[in-house]
Amino acid sequence: FAPSAQDPMWGYFTAIAGQDGEVDAEELQRCLTQTGVSGSYMPFSLETCRIMIAMLDRDYSGKMGFNEFKELFTALNGWKQNFVMVDRDNSGTVEPHELSQAIVSMGYRLSPQALSCIIKRFNRGGKIYFDDYVACCVKLRALTENFRRRDTMQQGAVSFQYDDFITCSMSI
């Protein structure tokens, strides 16, 4: 037996992964829609699924193996708890000022202009849904990590070559 064969999630994973034994963005979207992990929230967009896979995809295959798949479910539960806390008035959506507060309280130091760009990008009709909240947080974290990794002197400024800038900003 492979060790994973004993894991209760293994059968579920193999059913979703199909023949190639890995989960891609479309398979993930179907699975999240079926399991109802997004609760009463809207089903996940393909875009958010891609961003989540990109975050965990250490071998850059664009797909998830079993361990990455389990990590994702743990992470999703974390975001769900976080979303419920950020949604202070319990409206089921995060409003612009709630998103700003959440980003600041996660420790990001961003100007009001940057925050307003982020809100503009991720709101629908003035509200941020769970799906987009996750996409926003994952993207912000990945971009910040990319930046910090290059900011070795911690000066808050990084000199990017064009090729590196495009790779960083197009891949997440």
Add this chain to the structure above:
Amino acid sequence: FAPSAQDPMWGYFTAIAGQDGEVDAEELQRCLTQTGVSGSYMPFSLETCRIMIAMLDRDYSGKMGFNEFKELFTALNGWKQNFVMVDRDNSGTVEPHELSQAIVSMGYRLSPQALSCIIKRFNRGGKIYFDDYVACCVKLRALTENFRRRDTMQQGAVSFQYDDFITCSMSI
């Protein structure tokens, strides 16, 4: 009469825009799905609609007025023609090597590593659909313009402050 009232597209625009007189991403998605402007291709994702609006949205409202709306239809027709040319084997999708060639022939100078990151991000099952092709091209153009605007000495390198880097890469 406002000058736009004479325009044959005006009635169409007002019907889509609704009460606020501007077209947001969800209204655009509905309209593109109904008009079948994507032809035999898949309907546009909300993500691609947002990227297209971000591209034309000069007043940063996240919505499109009438002139932006007309510009978008012109641009979409251009991309459609371009897509048909790039899809050399007429398969209805752009394959990874076709996308690489297209990006190079548009004048972007990117390393094989950067090209492969882009392909990984925008393919579905090894194919790039029209929807994602448009998202990819618009994003690449906007990011390149953002970079060049800062690269005043044309050295191929830009020093980004953290806040500016996040604004650039999160807003498109």
